Amino acid sequence: MKKLQIGFIVMIMLCFVMIFSGWVLAQEKSKYAGQTIHVAMAWEPREEALKNLTKEFEEKTGIKVVVDLLGNVDMKPKMLSVLQAKSSEYDVVQFDYALMPFCVDSGWLLDLTDWVNRDSKEVQPDDFHPALYNTHIKYKDRWYGFPLHVNSGCLFYRTDIMKEMGFEPPKNWDEAMKDIKAINEKYAPNPYGISFMGAPDPLLAIEFQSLLTSQGVDYYDKKTFEPQVNTPGGEKALNILLEMKKYAPEGVTGYSLDQSYDAFAQGKAAMSFGFTHGVWFFADPAKSKVVGKFDVMALPGGHSILGGWFVAISQFSSNKEAAWEWVKWATSEEMERKLLGNMECPRLSILKDPEVQKKWPNNKVFFETLEQSPTIMPQIKSIVELWMKCAVTLNEVLNGSIEPKPALERMDQEFREILSRDGYLKQ
Amino acid sequence: MKSFISPYLKKGLLTFLIFVILCFALFPILYTFVVSIKSRVDLLTFPPKLLFKPTIEFWVEVIKNSDFLFYYKNSLIISSISVVVVLVVSCLAGYSLSRFNIKRKEDIAFWILSQSMTPAVAIILPIYTLFSRWGFVDTYHGIILVYSAFNIPFAVWFLRSFFNEIPLELCEAAKVDGCSPLRAFWSIDLPLVKPGLIACAIYTFVMCLNEFFFAFILTGTRVKPATVAVVSYLPTDVRGTMYGQSAVAGILIMTIPMIFFLFLQKYFVSGLIRGAIK
Amino acid sequence: MIKKEKLLPYYFLAPALGILLVLVIYPLIFSLRLSFSNFSFGMADSAIAFVGFKNFIRMFRDSYFLNGLRLTILYMFGTSLIAFVIGLGVSLLLQKSFFGKKVIMNILILPLATTPVVVGIVWRLLLMPDYSFVNYLLSLLGIRGPQWLITPGWALFSVMIAYVWEWSPFFIIMLSAGLASLPQEPYEAAKIDGATGWQTLRFITLPLLKPLVFLVLIIRMMDAFRVFDLVYSMTKGGPGRSTQILSYVVYYTGIGYLELGYASAMSYVMLVILVLLSIFLLKFVRST
Numbered sequence A: 001m002k003k004l005q006i007g008f009i010v011m012i013m014l015c016f017v018m019i020f021s022g023w024v025l026a027q028e029k030s031k032y033a034g035q036t037i038h039v040a041m042a043w044e045p046r047e048e049a050l051k052n053l054t055k056e057f058e059e060k061t062g063i064k065v066v067v068d069l070l071g072n073v074d075m076k077p078k079m080l081s082v083l084q085a086k087s088s089e090y091d092v093v094q095f096d097y098a099l100m101p102f103c104v105d106s107g108w109l110l111d112l113t114d115w116v117n118r119d120s121k122e123v124q125p126d127d128f129h130p131a132l133y134n135t136h137i138k139y140k141d142r143w144y145g146f147p148l149h150v151n152s153g154c155l156f157y158r159t160d161i162m163k164e165m166g167f168e169p170p171k172n173w174d175e176a177m178k179d180i181k182a183i184n185e186k187y188a189p190n191p192y193g194i195s196f197m198g199a200p201d202p203l204l205a206i207e208f209q210s211l212l213t214s215q216g217v218d219y220y221d222k223k224t225f226e227p228q229v230n231t232p233g234g235e236k237a238l239n240i241l242l243e244m245k246k247y248a249p250e251g252v253t254g255y256s257l258d259q260s261y262d263a264f265a266q267g268k269a270a271m272s273f274g275f276t277h278g279v280w281f282f283a284d285p286a287k288s289k290v291v292g293k294f295d296v297m298a299l300p301g302g303h304s305i306l307g308g309w310f311v312a313i314s315q316f317s318s319n320k321e322a323a324w325e326w327v328k329w330a331t332s333e334e335m336e337r338k339l340l341g342n343m344e345c346p347r348l349s350i351l352k353d354p355e356v357q358k359k360w361p362n363n364k365v366f367f368e369t370l371e372q373s374p375t376i377m378p379q380i381k382s383i384v385e386l387w388m389k390c391a392v393t394l395n396e397v398l399n400g401s402i403e404p405k406p407a408l409e410r411m412d413q414e415f416r417e418i419l420s421r422d423g424y425l426k427q
Numbered sequence B: 001m002k003s004f005i006s007p008y009l010k011k012g013l014l015t016f017l018i019f020v021i022l023c024f025a026l027f028p029i030l031y032t033f034v035v036s037i038k039s040r041v042d043l044l045t046f047p048p049k050l051l052f053k054p055t056i057e058f059w060v061e062v063i064k065n066s067d068f069l070f071y072y073k074n075s076l077i078i079s080s081i082s083v084v085v086v087l088v089v090s091c092l093a094g095y096s097l098s099r100f101n102i103k104r105k106e107d108i109a110f111w112i113l114s115q116s117m118t119p120a121v122a123i124i125l126p127i128y129t130l131f132s133r134w135g136f137v138d139t140y141h142g143i144i145l146v147y148s149a150f151n152i153p154f155a156v157w158f159l160r161s162f163f164n165e166i167p168l169e170l171c172e173a174a175k176v177d178g179c180s181p182l183r184a185f186w187s188i189d190l191p192l193v194k195p196g197l198i199a200c201a202i203y204t205f206v207m208c209l210n211e212f213f214f215a216f217i218l219t220g221t222r223v224k225p226a227t228v229a230v231v232s233y234l235p236t237d238v239r240g241t242m243y244g245q246s247a248v249a250g251i252l253i254m255t256i257p258m259i260f261f262l263f264l265q266k267y268f269v270s271g272l273i274r275g276a277i278k
Numbered sequence C: 001m002i003k004k005e006k007l008l009p010y011y012f013l014a015p016a017l018g019i020l021l022v023l024v025i026y027p028l029i030f031s032l033r034l035s036f037s038n039f040s041f042g043m044a045d046s047a048i049a050f051v052g053f054k055n056f057i058r059m060f061r062d063s064y065f066l067n068g069l070r071l072t073i074l075y076m077f078g079t080s081l082i083a084f085v086i087g088l089g090v091s092l093l094l095q096k097s098f099f100g101k102k103v104i105m106n107i108l109i110l111p112l113a114t115t116p117v118v119v120g121i122v123w124r125l126l127l128m129p130d131y132s133f134v135n136y137l138l139s140l141l142g143i144r145g146p147q148w149l150i151t152p153g154w155a156l157f158s159v160m161i162a163y164v165w166e167w168s169p170f171f172i173i174m175l176s177a178g179l180a181s182l183p184q185e186p187y188e189a190a191k192i193d194g195a196t197g198w199q200t201l202r203f204i205t206l207p208l209l210k211p212l213v214f215l216v217l218i219i220r221m222m223d224a225f226r227v228f229d230l231v232y233s234m235t236k237g238g239p240g241r242s243t244q245i246l247s248y249v250v251y252y253t254g255i256g257y258l259e260l261g262y263a264s265a266m267s268y269v270m271l272v273i274l275v276l277l278s279i280f281l282l283k284f285v286r287s288t
Helices: A002-027 A045-061 A075-084 A097-105 A113-118 A130-137 A159-165 A173-187 A202-214 A232-246 A250-254 A257-265 A278-282 A320-330 A333-338 A354-359 A361-371 A383-399 A404-421 B007-036 B057-063 B068-099 B105-117 B120-134 B140-165 B168-176 B181-192 B194-210 B213-218 B226-231 B243-277 C002-035 C054-059 C063-093 C101-108 C116-127 C133-140 C154-180 C185-193 C197-225 C229-234 C246-256 C260-287
Strands: A036-042 A064-070 A092-096 A146-158 A192-195 A269-275 A294-298 A306-313
Touching: A036 A045, A036 A075, A036 A306, A036 A320, A045 A064, A045 A146, A045 A320, A045 A333, A075 A092, A075 B120, A075 B213, A075 C246, A092 A097, A092 A320, A097 A130, A097 A306, A097 A383, A130 A146, A130 A306, A130 A361, A146 A159, A146 A202, A146 A278, A146 A320, A146 A361, A159 A173, A173 A192, A173 A232, A173 A269, A192 A257, A202 A232, A202 A383, A232 A383, A232 A404, A250 A257, A250 A383, A257 A269, A257 A278, A269 A278, A278 A294, A278 A361, A294 A361, A306 A320, A354 A361, A383 A404, A383 C246, B007 B243, B007 C063, B007 C101, B007 C116, B007 C154, B057 B068, B057 B243, B068 B105, B068 B140, B068 B181, B068 B194, B068 B226, B068 B243, B068 C002, B105 B140, B105 C002, B105 C260, B120 B140, B120 B213, B120 C002, B120 C246, B120 C260, B140 B194, B140 B213, B140 C002, B168 B181, B181 B194, B194 B226, B194 B243, B213 B226, B226 B243, B226 C116, B243 C101, B243 C116, B243 C154, C002 C260, C054 C260, C063 C154, C063 C197, C063 C246, C101 C154, C116 C133, C116 C154, C116 C229, C154 C197, C154 C229, C185 C197, C197 C260, C229 C246, C246 C260
Parallel strands: A036 A064, A036 A092, A192 A269
Antiparallel strands: A092 A306, A146 A269, A146 A294, A146 A306
């Protein structure tokens, strides 16, 4: 009897010990528990979803994370001020991939190569699509960023109208323009042939770059930096843009991305030049009247433009290791799957998944684009100046205040100036 | 000459003119309200839908489901403390430049005023650098200091003209009575410039409440004011410009200055006018 | 004791000067140094070099800068004059007392309470391409309105309308208070001489109001010279560059194109123009 009692007491004590040790183990979260990191990201749906999920990370590791979502247009001045002042205000920062070389050359981003190698099991570096390596991830063969927000240029079209007209998705721009013209002649103004971004902001320049690459040229030669806009290819690209304007709603020269999307969503355009994540805009009944009546395809000329942002750790961060834990968590495969409803995914294992491709057609288009050598935005320091000046000239052409030929000459000259001032183009 | 226009016609014309002007002043504000209760799909149609089903989704979203009220509270805290700082500091400086014999005081006064013309872009980087060194970024005292600095010049200049207006005899009399300069300032001059102080306070408050650029760079999640929060309703990305939400936010921001203007208009106008004429 | 009294005025001045020194003067000196350098974002401190007047010379060959300067001057004079005319007209109308005057006055100054960022959004909605509500109202009158924000020429005018809307109440309250404080004798004399309304306005009212008018103009012109938020939220500088006013160009050169040295030089030129202009206008006020 006594033995039994002792055994019972021992058992209870054992139980206590086990519970207690379990509690201790649960308490021992991460080496960096108690630290606080600050993350700056653009205020977009995917980033917002990530912010909401960050609680899980905090519970798991004990690291406190303050996510600051900034308007994606005005984020840049803030980031520049923070990093130029070598401030530790933010530990994790987000940038447009076009600016990665600039940020690295300025000494603002932490070289993550060794950590990636150390934690390669968690990071799974080979799972990122190879096409993203030279844009969102590496620079000069060192690892700096993680693609956290990726997309590509694409064309949206109204399935009902294409069906009525008996058209197939166009294979190249000549075919596409023929379709757009026919639709416009038959239906305009309900709907017009196409909507695109015609306002003088960088998106117009980005759009133009994908037209250039569809004609076999680019802003400039990627090796010699010799401008290529003032060539027959450039002229052809500009003519496509001018022709698109003819079949677009009247206000198109004032459209930025959202106005262009509004035109398509309100049923005022049969096609729309946009980015893959537009599917959520058009599938949202609060914003769109074309729910279920549209589809998406890669740009007809091939070489759709690759867009997106990367996250990196600031060189001036005071909690680099804790920030690294968060970056790993936020870009893990598990997290990518959770965030599928918000944006395209950079990981091969998910992109190749037939179920994902079926459920999220934008991922299918994005994957196709990555496979067919996408157009890369210029990764130079003065990228914004190049975009803005190019967009202003293009907008003037669309307005009719300058003829195409002098416009191309002006662009050529402005590109030359910018590229030689930054030391890329040798005279 | 006079008989060309009959008095009735003249009166009718006048009423019509005033009506047109009232419409011009009021219409955009009313339209903001309409935008705040019109769903996006209804808003973006042409010709506009005059009869539509009003929705309160934007009001609910801004007030209940977002941090906007928190940012609004920040705005009010920052603006009211800045007003106090500006008033105290500029009152002293304005008094000094009006009453005491300082060499070249006209030049100093003008020089102070000219500081308010500095373009913000030119100095934001040095200010940010200083602030991050001192740990002032994203703190109340940091942004209040900046707002004060940029409102002091006008306030000094403005209040100085009020002090100039007070007859010197009053002060002399006080001196004869053995009043110290400090005491004279406190009990004689200050009460006399009350209208100026009120006008200056309202003006500064509205300027601080509406400021965007400095707040954008110098604040983060903790003390972000409402103007910066409004701009985040204007993304150029896939969500599209949130007209409804920004209209709600805009209405909320303008309520308090409007109340001020409506109830303190008398002081504001008389203060401004006296400050400006002299 | 005497010494203390002598220092008192400086004690009074000290807080204001102190704040200005740290937050305005120091940054200004800093950016003056920048404006003579090749500094751009991302540059290491060691790479910053003195380039003399290169930035200033470059500016006067830069078509964006010159275009911005022209537009800014146009904008500054345009908005101030329109707002002044509206302000004077309305305050003359409101001079007589009539039923409901107070309410009308209260409504008229409401635009002053609005936030520039929001003003921009509302006016963009009113004038937006394809959905313009103003054009709808015009079409009711049988007028086909222009595409306000995307036609060169109309775009700057649209931004000016929004600015005038926000700020003409300022003119209205200042001028009507000014009118109320004018002496009555000259008007009675004019009435006896049989002067027309226009003559009274031209030869009596305006000269008497002159100091006030110039003062209000200075305050508004300085502000109009620096306008940024309105342009940004209404046209983003477009179409082409027909609304890229100076502050927009400076902002983009500094923050967008990263060339802070050059942008500082531009903003210094802006500052000098502003100071010269205000000295000139102040002289004008004092001389009368």
